[in-house]
Amino acid sequence: MVFSASPRLRVTPLYLPAMQSVRLIEPAQPLVDQEIPDPAPAADEVIVEIRAAGVCHSDAHYRAGRGRVALPITLGHEIAGVVLEIGNDVTNVAVGDRVAVHYLVSCGKCHDCLRGGEQFCAHGEMFGKERDGGFAEWIVVPARNAVLIAPSIPFDEAAVMMCSTATVYHALRLAGLQPGESLAIIGFGxxxxxxLQLAGALGASSITAIDVVPEKLAAAAALGAVGIDARRDDLANEIRRITGGHGADVVLDLAGIASPRLAALQSLAPGGRLVLVxxxxxxxxxxxxADVLTRERRIIGCSDHLLSELPELMDLARRGDIDLSSAITRRVPLEAQAINEVLDDLDRGTSHLRAVVTR
Ligand SMILES: [Zn+2]
Ligand SMILES: [Zn+2]
Structure with a gap:
């Protein structure tokens, strides 16, 4: 009998290690609980033990079969947790670090990546859409997608920052909001x-929140904004009145409904910017x-955000400039039924703000 020499002892496991995940198998069907193999990191990757994963309106769209989703897939793209294992080449994070995960994996080499538009990378893949995401116990991610979070920032708040907060931060940067300028927000979820909080940290002079749900207008008022019912016929005049007759300098449209969007455009001050989010x-x-040219107003499209913006965001949170504790109104376990209920509520419309899967 001849034994071939082997440099490594190879052991065949009796069972394959598996982790709990909540996945979309077929479009327009509820998510299901499923055990899938544990992830293993490549040399430039890390494994993150997930402590919080935000449930986003996009997840409801993906479940409904809208969007380019690679099925079957673990949904969830707002992720924070603890580094559990690192690949051999990883130097930017260590085992035990608290991190949040940037959800887009881009190539870093194409024209869009190099010009600072990584969200348009033709090779880009998103966690929870094109790669397995955060409704699971662990996730494997490129080390450069792991963003350190300060000890004072809870995992659930860091998770939520990775999508909604990062997107509005990008929107405010695109708008070039200056200290002393006024902001109006359409859709207060x-x-x-x-x-609202980022604009306050950036020095906005006044903030107007426009919505139709009384609880949301009350929440905005509690945070220092002036609330207006979006159904008012004189919406543009009302925004102008609140801004001392000047008009809003920046409007973020977070609702995507034509009539308040038009009223907000017409309410803009000269040089004002309407950002479509x-x-x-x-x-x-x-x-x-009348609505754009004569007043040098600008309409700006906003899509996603940049990895480079996330450490800036974490710094604002660490300094206490933003506190998202009031944005998270619901916590659910890592179970398909609980997450499906949150998505059902998002489909129907809900007075809840953010829901987070916590472990
Ligand atoms: Zn999201
Ligand atoms: Zn690229």
Whole structure:
């Protein structure tokens, strides 16, 4: 009998280690509990033990079969946890570090990546959409996607910052909001709370929140904003009145509904900027001359955010400039039924702000 020499002892495990996950198997069907193999890190990757995963409105869209989703897949793209294992080449994080996960894996080499537009990378893949995401016990991610979080920031707040907060931060940067400028927010959900706090940290002079749900307007008022019912016929005049007749300098549209969007555009001060953040199926018609040209207003599209913005965001949170504790109104376990109920509520419309899967 001849034994071939082997440099490594190979052991065949009696069972394959598996982890709990909540997955979308078929479009327009409820998510299901499923055990899937444990992830293993490549040399430039880390494994994160997930402590919090935010449930996003996008997850409801993906479950409904909308969007380019690689099925079957573990949903969840707002992720924070503890580094459990690192690949051989990893130097930016260590085992035991508290991290949040940037949800887009981009190539870093193409024209868009190099010009600072990584969200348009043709090779980009998103956790919870094109790669397995955060509704699971662990996740494997490129080490550069792991963003350190300060000890004072809870995991659930760090998780939520990775999507909604990061998106509105990107929107405010695109708008170039300056200290002393006024902001109006259309649609006061999870993104609205983040927008309000970030705008405060950036020195906004006044913040107006526009919504139709009384609880949301009350929440905005409790955080120092002036609330307006979006159904008012004189919405543009009302925004102008609140801003001392000047008009809003920046409007973030977080709702995607045509009539308040138009009213907000018409309420803008000269040089004002309307940033379109929400997906809106309705066409948006405006008068290019009266509504835009004569007042040098700008309409800006906003898509996702950049990895480079996340440490800045974490720094604002560490300094206490943003506190998302009021944005999280629901915590659920890592179970398909609980997550499906949250998604059902998002489909129906809910007075809840953010829900987070916590472990
Ligand atoms: Zn999201
Ligand atoms: Zn790229």
């Amino acid at each position: 999870g993104l609205g709370v983040s927008a 929400a997906l809106g199926p309705q066409p948006f018609t405006f008068d290019p001359y």
